[in-house]
Amino acid sequence: MTSQLPAGANARQIVADGYDAIADTYLVEARKDNGGLRERYIRYLTEGLPGCSDVLDLGCGAGEPGTKMLSVYFNASGVDISSGQIALARYNVPNARFQVADIVEVEFPDESFDAVTAFYSIIHVPRELQPGLLEKIAGWLRVGGRFIGTFHFGESLEDYNPDWLGAPMYWSGYGPEDSRLMVEAAGLRIISAKDETIQFDVDGGPTTFHWIVAEKAQGQ
Ligand SMILES: C[S@@+](CC[C@H](N)C(=O)[O-])C[C@H]1O[C@@H](n2cnc3c(N)ncnc32)[C@H](O)[C@@H]1O
Numbered sequence: 001m002t003s004q005l006p007a008g009a010n011a012r013q014i015v016a017d018g019y020d021a022i023a024d025t026y027l028v029e030a031r032k033d034n035g036g037l038r039e040r041y042i043r044y045l046t047e048g049l050p051g052c053s054d055v056l057d058l059g060c061g062a063g064e065p066g067t068k069m070l071s072v073y074f075n076a077s078g079v080d081i082s083s084g085q086i087a088l089a090r091y092n093v094p095n096a097r098f099q100v101a102d103i104v105e106v107e108f109p110d111e112s113f114d115a116v117t118a119f120y121s122i123i124h125v126p127r128e129l130q131p132g133l134l135e136k137i138a139g140w141l142r143v144g145g146r147f148i149g150t151f152h153f154g155e156s157l158e159d160y161n162p163d164w165l166g167a168p169m170y171w172s173g174y175g176p177e178d179s180r181l182m183v184e185a186a187g188l189r190i191i192s193a194k195d196e197t198i199q200f201d202v203d204g205g206p207t208t209f210h211w212i213v214a215e216k217a218q219g220q
Contacts, residue, residue: 005160011151011170012081012102015124019061021194027062027088029165034198037211038119041148044191044213045115046073048146048166053114056140058103062106063089064097066119071096071109074115077136079106085118104129110133111142114164118149120209127172134186141216151179153195153208186213 005011017028033039045055053074057067062085070076074084076096081088083100090098099106103118104125116137122130137147152173159171174182180193192213197206 001013003160003162005158005170011126011158011172012104014065014168014170015123016083017080017156018164018167018169019080020087022165023062023082023084023088026085026164027064029077029200030061030066031064033065034200035196037196037198039069041119041211041213042066042069042117044148045070045146049114055115055117056108056164057096058116058118058137059124060089060098061085063093063119065100066095066117067096067098070117080121104133108140109169110139113140113145114142115146116140117147119152121151121207122149122175123171124169125172127152127174128175130172133181134182134188137158138186138188138216140144141188143216143218145216147212147214147216149183149185149212149214150209151176151212153210179210180212183212183214187216189217190214 003011036165051073053072055074055076059079060067060080067076067078071093077097078089079101081102084100086100155175156173163170194211195208196211199206
């Protein structure tokens with residue numbers, strides 16, 4: 001069930017507080033890697049990048065399964081706005097580095113990563129902030145580096161659920177076509193763009209997301 005964001009509410013604070021509150025519940029679901037999608041998409045990195053490449057996982061949650069899989073092959077780092085999620089991530093993936101930060105505001109030097117992943121996290125960023133985030137991601141990537149991101153399937157300024165897995169939650173997005181345009185406008189070349197449907201056990205029926213894989217080509 002979605003409804004309107006309460007007047008005056010701060011979307012990113014709702015997300016941070018929400019994931020603090022549901023950290024354990026969400027982890028049970030995330031560990032299932034429904035549809036094996038994270039694992040399947042991480043192959044775009046394991047088959048294209050040398051081991052020990054620097055990989056940044058944006059909105060890493062509790063580190064499982066995404067950051068953990070990445071850390072098997074790569075020098076992995078994770079960022080998340082929820083301190084509760086990051087506490088779990090540090091425990092779950094001790095060989096990766098984590099920081100609590102808003103992915104819209106966090107800073108890294110240009111060309112410091114060979115890949116940036118964002119599994120189901122950009123969908124929580126207010127969509128007017130997403131183009132700027134994509135530009136930052138493109139800046140952080142080295143030439144030849146890859147980006148993998150999950151985007152909202154529906155076109156929606158804001159979706160708000162006052163009780164998602166037990167806490168208020170917020171989502172936002174432009175839908176598949178405009179998300180692809182946004183990635184390209186940031187200077188990334190799209191390698192793959194697909195709608196993927198998963199069954200999220202706690203949340204009811206099937207949900208579709210748009211998955212984009214892109215590359216920072218020479219001269220971009
Ligand atoms: C659906 S969970 C996905 C977690 C993990 N990537 C996975 O694959 O299961 C979304 C995560 O993104 C984080 N997140 C959402 N908005 C964020 C923001 N603006 N900055 C940092 N993290 C954010 C949330 O705290 C949450 O841990």
